[in-house]
Each structure stands twice: as structure tokens, then as C-alpha cells.
Amino acid sequence: ETGVTQSPTHLIKTRGQQVTLRCSSQSGHNTVSWYQQALGQGPQFIFQYYREEENGRGNFPPRFSGLQFPNYSSELNVNALELDDSALYLCASSRLLAGVTTDTQYFGPGTRLTVL
């Protein structure tokens, strides 16, 4: 059984650019959630994807968008990068059961994004 993987590990971008982060979910999982973790803080929920559709969203602007593919892997896209977007971006996979993800979320190692 493979765990959750994320790529790239680190990324440096400049303000105004666009970035795409990738996540492969754990075997048997059908749901991917994305989190932003600023330095010294807990993770903040960005959104969740199930069956290739957004299934819940936190308090993030529309320039944060995502995709989920038929193999349940996912992408997080951020347009018009701002300095405050610098953070560790975490992906977590889980199983959606009966419409509610009550199963445990398993996290990847994260992508460290630095915006200059």
C-alpha cells in the first residue's frame, strides 16, 4: 500500500506567477483535501475533492482552484501569487462514505512554496 505523495518538494515563485502542486492519494482512497500551513500555525482547510468535483471549501479566494483526476490524484493551482501564499501546502487523502468523510485523513509530506 503506497502512502500519499506530493510534488514538488520545494518551489520558489515570484509574486503574480501561477503554480501547480500535485498529490497522489493513498491506495483505496477516493477523496483529497488540501491545506495551507503558514509558518508557526496549524493547517487551514482550502478545499476537498471527491469524484472529480469540489466537495467543500474553506475561506480561500477563487484564485485557489483544484482538480481531481479519475485515478483520484489531485492538483492545487494558485493564480496571481501573493507574498502571503508562502506556506507549506499539505494534501490529505481519505475515503468518502455515505456522503461524509468520517474516515481518517492521511497526509503527504507537503510542498514548501516560497513567493518572492
Add this chain to the structure above:
Amino acid sequence: AQSVTQPDIHITVSEGASLELRCNYSYGATPYLFWYVQSPGQGLQLLLKYFSGDTLVQGIKGFEAEFKRSQSSFNLRKPSVHWSDAAEYFCAVGALMDSNYQLIWGAGTKLIIKP
């Protein structure tokens, strides 16, 4: 509003001593509760979880946590810490928000181990 509070930003404990990390939550229904650990620059590893049943939950690496509904708490404990336990610990609540299930996180407690 749903929230999770970890009142201690840092805790310093001597190696071999016992540990208790505090977590309080605010949520109207019965919560799903989690403790995760994060080593520097790493992702989050699940230590233990509570969904229902026995309020004392055993996890990995010798950790346990006790759900106390009356106190809205889910404190993490370990009888004897090891230097390798130095990390940041996060408490989280699984909650329904706008009909969607989310994890709501505390700000974390950084555990420092004295030799």
C-alpha cells in the same frame, strides 16, 4: 463557531518524564477528534483518533488521549517521553461545516525535550 484551542505554544519536558498536551474544542455535536504529530519540515502523522466508544484511546508511539465531554477536552498523554518525541503536536476536530466535513485544527504545541 467551531474551534480548537491548544493553550500551550511550547512545552519543555525532561527525557523520561511524563507528558500531557492540552486540547479543548468547541463544537455543538459529538466530535471526531484527532492528534497528529509533525516533525520539522514534514507532513502530519496520525497519532490517534476518537470517533466513539471508549473515551481512553491508545495510539502509536506509546501515546494515549482521553475524551472528556464535560470538559470539551481531548488531552494527549505519554508516561515517559523520548528525545525522538520532540516535534509539534496538533489537535484537530472533524466537523460538519456548511454540509461538508472538515478538519478544524489547533495552532499546535511544540514539544521540547531536555536531555
